Amino acid sequence: MFGWEFPPHISGGLGTACDGLTRGLAKHNVQVLFVMPSASGDEDQSAVRIINASDVAAFETREEARQLFEKVQFLKVTSNLIPYLGPDEFEEKVDLEREKEWNEFRISFGQKFKFSGKYGKNLMEEVMRYALVASAIAHKNQFDVIHAHDWLTYMAGIAAKRVSGKPLVVHVHATEYDRSGENINTQVYDLERRGMEAADRVIAVSNLTRNTIITRYHIDPSKVITVHNAVDFSTVEDREITRGVPEKIVTFLGRITFQKGPEYFIEAAYKVLQKTKDVRFVMAGSGDLFNRAIRRVAKLGISPHFHFTGFLRGEDVKNMFAYSDVYVMPSVSEPFGISPLEAMRANVPTIISKQSGVAEVLRHAIKVDFWDVNAMADAIYGLLTYPALSAMTVRCGLEEVNALKWDNAALKVKEIYESVTEEK
């Protein structure tokens, strides 16, 4: 299994999902060899064996290098960023350029690449080198199925498939359309599409994402399967918090970016505040729309009741949930969305956009279209005003969240593994 991150060092939901999935798979007797670019050594390896790609030499001998390179010749990185050829184009030039390419890869035998495992400037280069190392790992290890998480690892997955001939499953946690709206990065799109095309099965984290994969990436629907994410909450969150203000608190918590729909939250807040001043709104997080959000709030003249916290982490996130009377996730496009589940676990009634994958598995959250500011305002007002509504969503929501187990998701993934190994 190729991933990009694994707890405890994570920047998003991907690492957490990989952790949950591998634990679930372990319970169903699936052994997972988890490859990541840069492991720190403090990962919990009770359910998986982790391979740190930074510790793996790409090639031991010239002969091995030749063999592998035949199979992974589609990879080409000419400078520290990107240019990228399709296999057909490449084939023509391959004999001429092979020697040159080796130099460009700066491959010497026994050399190890030092991956940062971050999401920085040289991401594309790391993606390609990760794939190269992946082919070496595929050559040295025994396995039945290759499973690659998100576009960063798809090239690694393809390389491993070419080297080993084993079936490839790619797992789509988000697409470029979720991250960027219509203004997509075409290089990322191309990588995603090639990964999906090369895969024997594509796992989508929601039907919403599955639709995107079929309509935007033109992938054969019969090989795209939805496996909803899950959560494993080990403890019940019930913390005591003393509030500084008497008013009820409505919270947005997430990156302040296009994808998360912060502006709709602000417009809904404005509508609610026209009706009642007995409420405060909090926008917790940071992002490229942060300044614009502040300006909009000021322009609407609701600053006395609208607060920004900046980026929150760890304990502060939990405290923020404990402070909240209503949690809103107005995402424009959310492949899945774990944070509503965290809010529900903290006994906070939750409003989610219908454009989120999590809306497919939750019944006891209130669902609105992200653009329907009136409906969002109405739902916020309802939760603040009608006690039976919040009581019931909290009680039933907690039961519902606790029933979403990685065990069940992992079982579906195992069935997918079984179906692709049978086909081979």
Next chain:
Amino acid sequence: MKKTLCLYFQVHQPYRLRQYRFFDIGKNHDYFDEFTNKTIMGRVASRCYIPANRIILDLIKEFDGAFRVAYSISGIALEQMEQFAPAALESFQELARTGHVEFLAETYSHSLSSLISPRKFKDQIKVHVKAVEQYFGQKPKTFRNTELIYSDTIGEMVGGMGFTTMLTEGARHIMGWKSPDYLYVNALNPKLKLLLRNFRLSDDIAFRFSNKSWADWPLTAEKYAGWIAGALEKDDIVNIFMDYESFGEHQPASSGIFDFLKAMPGMILHHTNLEILTPSQAADKHQPIAPLNVPYAISWADEERDISAWLGNELQSEAFKNLYKIEDQVRQSNDPDLQRDFRRLQASDHFYYMCTKFFSDGDVHKYFNPYDTPYEAFINYMNVLSDITLRATKK
């Protein structure tokens, strides 16, 4: 003595609410979605009420009065019919003039008032009785409560108002080994006779008729009459009670439901020991065999046959409690618009939309529900209720 088949059809349409946002509270008192209500009433009138009434009228003529049926039409359905589908109302009036159709009493608003307010319950029955007299020239002797909701105390109230007969469900958990196909009486007031719905034979038409995966599909009039005759070999009365909208709306005309309706009475009357009576005739004719003990309210809904479809979760309880908080103020006000809106808001349908059971037990609930989720239904209803509460308490 001849054995009896008793047919009774329920006619009801609620006033569905429009999308009512909290900004509207205190400003806008227009709660109802006229377009939807008009559209639905028009559709059901042309698909069901008018063609089915035509067939019933022909049957009455054909059998020279030996074929009889009963209807209960809620007050708010009558209002909407008059407003949006007058031809349907006229066709019911034409049936009334034959003298072979019994019209029953119920609560005007198709409400759940029997569960919370005896005074409101009685008031609404009186209003409905008046409407039946006005439209159909009959004084009802038989009562059916909303969704056939019944308990010993509800029956006692109904008997106390002078009704001689009441309809309810032959719920399995109440009946045990007993058959619903006899006349029973109320446990507290033996003067009130009870006719119990035979749910198996009723649902064969209402729910299963067009279901092709049902082992007995297709259901012919002959086969069905055979089942009725079989049940009546031993028992006294088979009560077939259902929504009238089963004909042509829930079971589409293409399923052959109208042909079935045309043919079935002849097949029944072909058996010389069988007759078709209205509820009050059936109750007069047969001897009650036992009092029926129903300490907790039953109904004809869902598998549970209880009231959990309307008052089964805290959303429903909260909305229900708050609705009846303003009962006194509305009653004392001299504002006919306020009283009219309050009546319409009491329809059981609004509470049905908030039911969370449909997550699991779904298709029937979903069919009737204009909201995507019970939470949306609750928010919308509570916003309206907030406004009408302001209106009622301002007076």
